[in-house]
Amino acid sequence: MTTITRDQVEHLAMLARIDLTDEETTRLATDLGVILEAVEQVGEVASDDVPPMSHPLPLVNVLRADEVRPSLAVQEALSGAPEAQDDRFVVPRILGEE
């Protein structure tokens, strides 16, 4: 039985950039334990000699012709931005304050 602790959920939430509430963290620890126990059976059947499959189609490096095509105008690209100024996205500060 896989047990997932609250600490593990907090770490995963940090990796996934989601500020979970305490209540969500507790509930997810329980949910994940139950779900992982059910999906662990993938380890029972597939031995190492079975190749992994990432995709249904055998595609490699699908490239388009290297030609200039019309793309979104600046105003279109910015149309859904939470904040924009001078034809650019405005984002919160990236660096720390210290």
Add this chain to the structure above:
Amino acid sequence: MTDHPDLVRRSAARLAADLAARDVSAVEVVRAHLDRMDAVDGAVHAYLHRDDEGALATAREVDAARARGEALHPLAGVPVAVKDVACTVGQPTTAGSKMLEGWMPPYDATVVERLRAAGLPILGKTNMDEFAMGSSTEHSAYGVTRNPWDLTRVPGGSGGGSSAVLASFQAPLAVGSDTGGSIRQPAAVTGTVGTKPTYGGVSRYGVIALASSLDQIGPCARTVLDTALLHEVLAGHDPRDSTSIDAPVPPVVQAARRADVAGLRIGVVGGRDATGYQPGVLARFTEALDRLEAAGATVVDVACPHFDYAVAAYYLILPSEASSNLARYDAMRYGLRVDPSRGGASSAEQVMAASREAGFGDEVKRRIILGTYALSAGYVDAYYGQAQRVRTLVAHDFAAAFEQVDVLVSPTTPTTAYPIGEKVDDPLAMYRLDVTTIPANLAGVPGLSVPVGLADEDGLPVGLQVLAPAMADDRLYTVAAALERDLVDAWGAPLLDRAPEVSTSPVPTPTRQEA
């Protein structure tokens, strides 16, 4: 408003013929559907957005072009609904999430471009589980859609809005998306038809991604022929989607018109008396097999032993890919931005984490966290890696089966539509019901659901699933059309004629945990 009160019950093929014969105008057809939406969608809640003016404008253009004698697409003027997962210029696209509330896409999805080019008026955007994660529409941030057969039950999911508009005669055609069954399962539980085409058969450009190695766009309708007609509009190579197959579209319309199973070898996968299946589902399924045999097909049992592991593999692969795809909702370029400090002092990472907390619902968070775990160092081999190996075994099972038979069949779902709220707090119970539909997504093969009657115990629709080898989508249609013709002859009328008239008064929404 209209002299043709039955217009909304006509098939797309019939409407196309009526329009071509000028018995009715495209404006009249659209108006009839808008009136129907006014009457019933308060109770069904299948549309998240309606575009009355846009649909009427397209209809007027089609009518004018026809009056000028221009050559038109056969479906020109036949209205369509689009799942809110596909980008539409001029209509908000939310994928059922607060993260994208009110978002107006700056471009059309390829499938939407194709609908517009063919002159199909787009009535609106249909409800869905948030980012297509769910099997009931209960995980939509905008409220549950109700099953027109019984408003206390789910319409399936994630494409429950598309299935419900068809079953409540609010559109003759709808576009869906199917990552683990989100077209086929809603079709089954609403008595409608839906196809997941071969992976790569329909462009996904401009469609909001859930799990990119599994997602496929497809057609939904009330008849097999209508589904094929829409399939032909949507399908075909698109250089803007690198997974799009550069090959001719399988002859799906021709196959639906042929409707002939004589000499066809049909394999039953999962047995005829599988445990965990509702008796009424198995009864209708078995009768359908008898009909196919009587029509000249050979029906044999086929073993696909690794399908038993498909749900487990799917619920590792899907969350892994979703956790990566949904990283784009970072509050920087579009979508919800929440500043936890409210004064601009927060860092980009703090804004990101607060926005994702506020914008994503419970099921989306659950799957992102699960996917993050399955991909994290130390676990990736045991979970994601093993799931990919199981995926190979499932694909091998299909390959072996299709050496023996031309198509596979099974019940589309283990049960009929369940009551709203029954499974929403038990994710595993809901995941397990995807057992029949998931293998096709893992292997990339096409699948279709067609109604085969009502279960005796609850009077609710049962669907039969047909699966075919990749790029043999036409086989789905010939089998389903043969079965449909036989069944409708036996019933004397389409199955949906037995659905109760939708009550026009809104039904109170049961509470969801976050509501």
